[in-house]
Amino acid sequence: MPNYTLYYFNGRGRAEICRMLMSAASVPYTDKRFEFNEWDKYRNEMPSFCVPVLDIDGQNKMPETMAIARYLAREHGFYGKNNMDMFRIDYICDCFYEIMHDYMRYFHAKNGRFWGNDSDMKSSDLNPYMQTRYMETCRRILPFMERSLEMRNSGSQFFMGDQMTLCDMMCYCCLENPMMENQSMFNSYPKLMALWKRVAAHPKITGYLKKRCSTNW
Template identity: 45%
Template sequence: MPSYTLYYFNHRGRAEVCRMLFAAAGIQYNDRRIDFSEWNGFRNKMPGSMVPVLEIDGRMQIPQSMAIARYLAREFGYHGKNNIDMARIDYISDSFFDIMDDYMRMYHDRDGRMMWDRMSDMRQRYTDLDGRMSNMGCDMSSDMRPDMWSDMRSDMRSDMRSDMRTEMQTGMQSGMQPGMRSDFTSGLSSDMGPGSYSGSYSDSFNEGVMYERRRRFMETCRRVLPFMERTLEMYHNGNQYFMGDQMTMCDMMCYAALESPLHENPSLLSNYPKLRSLRDRVAAHAKISTYFKRRNFSDF
């Protein structure tokens, strides 16, 4: 049996489906969780300067989360038995990856780096943004009509211009320094110290950027979730797994990809009962449920 080391940060993120595959198969591995303070020392050792990375026998390194997941699924018997089955598992897994990737990108800075240490704060900012959209008559749900986005965009631009004018006038009246920008226009004030949001952090989370990232994520949900609900119903009316009576990688991907979005919005699957039940079945798997009880707690 090869020795495995999985490198990732101390979060679920893009590595969690790989950890679930190890758990389901009952295979021992080194779950190497990199602290942020260590990352500069690891960066040049990782292919493409990215994680997750799977290291096999201390020699072979495989980057890219889905490449790792497919490799493990084939090794552990959680992939298809023929090319057609494998293609089905792959497109289902990739569809859920689209959701996870767009969700994670809501928390990237402008240089494409995950803002792990800022994510809890930014989640609250997205929640506040949802509230403002709701007050405008727009529900941030996966069933929102596509035409509502154009209306929302127009309304938000108008509101943002109005608020920016008001804040600029208020700042001038109160003696605001020229180098300062308001929370609304820049994400957070640009004069904050090094330990606070600054540089790419504030620029990455102005209202317009957050809105566009949120919009893209919800559009992906509206495209993928009904498609996956119908796909699941193709076998046993959707009452077992995507491939019938056997759990495979794509079922685990359904669970992993939606875990953080559901934590943020518990009603995300309210119109997709088959997917909700599938996630319950995956979580009830004996070895996976044991892993869930023991794993490190993480918001993301």
């Protein structure tokens, strides 16, 4: 088993899907978190100067959220069994990542800070264009995700059937903060909301959610 170290800011954000996968697979790893004011100390050590980054055995630092997530899913049995299954999992994950990306950009401010994470920031600091873009992305993608879920077992289990995979965990991670802020915007997607609760109730995920670090985002 490789020795993993995951580098990211002290928040859930783009790294949470990677943490959740490793917890679901019972894979030990070092969760290396740092504050925004420490970023300059780590920046030059990271490929393409971004995080999350997964360090494998202290020899390979691998960047990009979904590349890391797909590697972990393949290694630990949370990916598809054939090319068409993997294709379906990929498009579902990428759709949710679009929402996550726009959400993170919406709440992102200068110097790596996020609205709601710093007392000196005001709602006027938010980018109105990114707010509109985030909401439009949700309106475009969520109905499609609801229909995609219904394609297997009428949406009563998971995206790929009776087993939880990468895309189900991606659904949870993507929608967690938006759900806490405005749950009513998801009332039109009852199957997705039921899936969100189903993932949280999975024995491996429940244990992770209880012990993880508590952060605002």
